[in-house]
Amino acid sequence: xxxxxxxxxxxxxxxxxxxxxxxxxxxxxxxxxxxxxxxxxxxxxxxxxxxxxxxxxxxxxxx
Numbered sequence: 001x002x003x004x005x006x007x008x009x010x011x012x013x014x015x016x017x018x019x020x021x022x023x024x025x026x027x028x029x030x031x032x033x034x035x036x037x038x039x040x041x042x043x044x045x046x047x048x049x050x051x052x053x054x055x056x057x058x059x060x061x062x063x
């Protein structure tokens with residue numbers, strides 16, 4: 001399950017996840033659409049997203 005699926009499962013919009021995580025919504029969009037490869041995101045970013053989505057950082061890295 002990738003970032004988009006995790007976000008949607010929580011019922012969050014891009015901007016909603018951005019507000020919860022502190023990660024810019026455009027960066028989240030770029031990760032979800034593949035413009036930024038999930039394996040190339042900073043650990044700090046993965047941790048912020050995982051905390052907001054209540055999952056493990058490695059779950060964010062799944063495609």
